[in-house]
Structures are given as C-alpha cells and as structure tokens.
Amino acid sequence: MNHQLIAVAQSDYEGGGKAVIVGVATHPEYQGMGYGRACLEALVDQLLDAQMTLYLQYDSPTAGKLYESMGFKPFDRVYYVINDIIGDDL
16 A cells, blocks of 8 residues: 555465465554455465465464354364473363
8 A cells, every 4th residue: 555565465385285374464554454364364365276285374263253154173282381391271
C-alpha cells in the first residue's frame, strides 16, 4: 500500500507433495483489515493448485482462529518449555 509492504504469507519446505506455511504477518497499523487473510488465501490457493498438502505451526490464538476458519485442522500440539524439567501438568 503506497509502496509499503503491509502483509505477507510465505511457505517453505516444499516437496514431496507437501508445504509448510512458515510466515504470515501484517504490519501492526493494518491488522484486522483482512490483508493477512488475503495474502494467506492467495498462498493457499497457489499451493493447493499444485496439489500440495499444507501444514503450519502457530503460537497465537488469534492466528489459530484464522487458520481454522480457512479449513486447517489441528492434529498435534507443541509445547514450549524454558528448562529441561517437565512437570506433570503438561
């Protein structure tokens, strides 16, 4: 917009009929306006046209809502720890 990049969506590790979506970002001033979704939809369409199975990982609940609204379904959960002692509450 006005020669400024405001939103992106990127994939990587493409091969063997699979691709990982590794980045979706929107400039803070333009978040919530649909630009990130539009970039992601264009990327997803391109990868699906190439017969790819798509994967992604996210930390943000807001991002999770976007991905699920586009048809992504959770199949695994990743936990992050700050030390090597894992408690029983995981």
